[in-house]
Amino acid sequence: MPKVYTCSFCGGRIEPGSGLTYVLRSGVILHFCSSKCFKNFKLRRDPKKTPWSAYYVKAK
Ligand SMILES: [Zn+2]
Known part of the structure; x- marks a missing residue:
């Protein structure tokens, strides 16, 4: 079974x-699952501030 990342x-x-x-x-x-995620990483976007990321933290 190949490793799933x-x-x-x-x-x-x-x-x-x-x-x-x-x-x-x-x-x-x-x-990275896609070039979209890679691009956003390169743009130094914060996953916590990216709504479609699983790491997104909703501001209260
Ligand atoms: Zn991704």
């Missing part, structure tokens, strides 16, 4: 063979 940005499940992997210069490996 969760998206480093939206927290969604990444099906084996899909999504993309990004390695930081520090050696940290990040997995």
